[in-house]
Amino acid sequence: MNAEALLKSHGLRKTAGRLAVLALFAKREKALSHSELQEGVTENVDRVTLYRILESFEQNGILHKVPDDQVSVKYALCDHDHEVGEAHSDNHAHFKCRVCGDTICLDDSEIPTMQVPEGYSVEGSLLLISGLCSKCA
Amino acid sequence: MNAEALLKSHGLRKTAGRLAVLALFAKREKALSHSELQEGVTENVDRVTLYRILESFEQNGILHKVPDDQVSVKYALCDHDHEVGEAHSDNHAHFKCRVCGDTICLDDSEIPTMQVPEGYSVEGSLLLISGLCSKCA
DNA sequence: TTTGATTTTGCAACATTGTTGCGTTTTTGT
DNA sequence: ACAAAAACGCAACAATGTTGCAAAATCAAA
Numbered sequence: 120m121n122a123e124a125l126l127k128s129h130g131l132r133k134t135a136g137r138l139a140v141l142a143l144f145a146k147r148e149k150a151l152s153h154s155e156l157q158e159g160v161t162e163n164v165d166r167v168t169l170y171r172i173l174e175s176f177e178q179n180g181i182l183h184k185v186p187d188d189q190v191s192v193k194y195a196l197c198d199h200d201h202e203v204g205e206a207h208s209d210n211h212a213h214f215k216c217r218v219c220g221d222t223i224c225l226d227d228s229e230i231p232t233m234q235v236p237e238g239y240s241v242e243g244s245l246l247l248i249s250g251l252c253s254k255c256a
Numbered sequence: 257m258n259a260e261a262l263l264k265s266h267g268l269r270k271t272a273g274r275l276a277v278l279a280l281f282a283k284r285e286k287a288l289s290h291s292e293l294q295e296g297v298t299e300n301v302d303r304v305t306l307y308r309i310l311e312s313f314e315q316n317g318i319l320h321k322v323p324d325d326q327v328s329v330k331y332a333l334c335d336h337d338h339e340v341g342e343a344h345s346d347n348h349a350h351f352k353c354r355v356c357g358d359t360i361c362l363d364d365s366e367i368p369t370m371q372v373p374e375g376y377s378v379e380g381s382l383l384l385i386s387g388l389c390s391k392c393a
Numbered sequence: 394t395t396t397g398a399t400t401t402t403g404c405a406a407c408a409t410t411g412t413t414g415c416g417t418t419t420t421t422g423t
Numbered sequence: 424a425c426a427a428a429a430a431c432g433c434a435a436c437a438a439t440g441t442t443g444c445a446a447a448a449t450c451a452a453a
Contacts (some may be wrong), residue, residue: 132420132429149351150332150359153410165432170411173331176432182331185350185359186323186384194310194319195287212370213287213322217379222287222322233349233370233383238390242354245384246370247323253375268398269449290439301401307440317412 129179136164138170141181161213186245195224212246218255258318266316273301277309278318287322296341323382349383 122141126133139162144151151159157169164172176182188251195213215222230246259278263270276299280288288296299357313319332350337356347367352359367383 134419134430136431141348144332148360150361152331156331167412167433168412168431171430177331179335180338183334185332185361187352187359194289194293194314194324195281197317197320214372214376215324217296222324223285223373224287224322225370225372228303228370230383233365233385234360235351235362235385235387236360236390238393239351240388240393241385242387243347245323245382246367247382248370248378249381250379253373256375256378271448272402273402303439304404304441305402312401 125181129181131175131179133250134169135162136160137176138162139164140169140172140176141196144182152187182203186247197221212248214248214252216255218251221252221254223252243249262318268316272299273297273305274309274313275299276301277306277313289324314379315326323384327371329391333360347381349385350388351385351387353389353392354386358389358391360389 120128122138123133123144126137131137137161140156142161143156143159147159153169153173156173159162160169160174162243173182177184186204212228212230213222214225225248233241233244233247235241257265259275259282260270262278263274276297277293279298280293282319286294290306290310293310294301294303297306310319314321322358349362349365349367350359351362362385367381369377370381372378
């Protein structure tokens with residue numbers, strides 16, 4: 120589906136900014152950050168407008184958010200059953216409650232190995248489950 | 257291990273700020289954000305100092321980062337094999353290369369179901385694999 | 394216990410990212 | 424071409440994160 124038809128099918132008006140964003144995604148086959156889009160887009164799109172374009176695309180299922188590891192993080196105490204100096208693994212999942220926002224470690228849960236494309240190698244992984252905790256259920 | 261011994265065992269000096277941070281983690285059994293720590297800590301700790309305390313704790317394996325879903329995100333085109341209006345699922349993992357920073361969708365990979373504590377319910381999940389892509393290997 | 398090297402802190406200044414309100418412009422269907 | 428609705432651009436602001444540097448606190452050794 121071309122860009123114009125895509126917009127029309129979602130009842131979104133055809134504007135220079137939106138077309139430029141879609142064109143950039145068509146050219147680069149990967150996830151792009153807001154700043155990458157801001158720089159890469161040919162049109163001069165206002166920063167706020169770009170946020171709103173992305174928002175509208177996301178609401179219409181044209182784009183989806185991809186988590187980044189440079190995240191606005193929380194911190195948790197490491198499990199200190201091991202000796203000092205021993206290799207420390209944080210290869211476990213975390214759970215965040217949608218309502219209260221509390222985040223806990225699922226210490227017993229090894230993150231399962233995932234299949235990656237040929238030539239790729241895995242160094243770490245990050246798994247966040249979201250839902251309701253027992254307090255907020 | 258108590259807070260003082262913990263600091264000593266990592267060659268970190270005992271300061272009011274560090275003890276206050278450890279005390280807060282001991283009290284609240286969950287992951288805490290920078291702002292939650294800033295507010296919760298009894299001592300008056302400078303904002304920048306708190307960043308540095310967390311940094312030193314992380315480097316020494318005392319704390320680990322926990323991803324948050326309110327992340328500084330990237331965007332990727334949704335897979336549009338489905339019809340418009342059809343339910344759209346983004347329940348797949350993503351891969352981010354440590355070197356070039358490129359992030360791609362692992363479209364074929366369903367995120368496996370994880371065990372959560374009694375009384376908890378799962379609504380969504382987010383899995384980011386990091387490593388080297390074929391270009392940077 | 395005083396001293397001196399080193400670590401840690403606090404402050405100021407700045408960069409980036411994301412949000413809101415509002416008046417203006419553009420798009421679209423009629 | 425017109426009017427309603429949608430989208431835009433700008434200004435202002437808030438939150439988050441970073442850097443440099445001088446002052447203060449810590450720790451170990453004399």
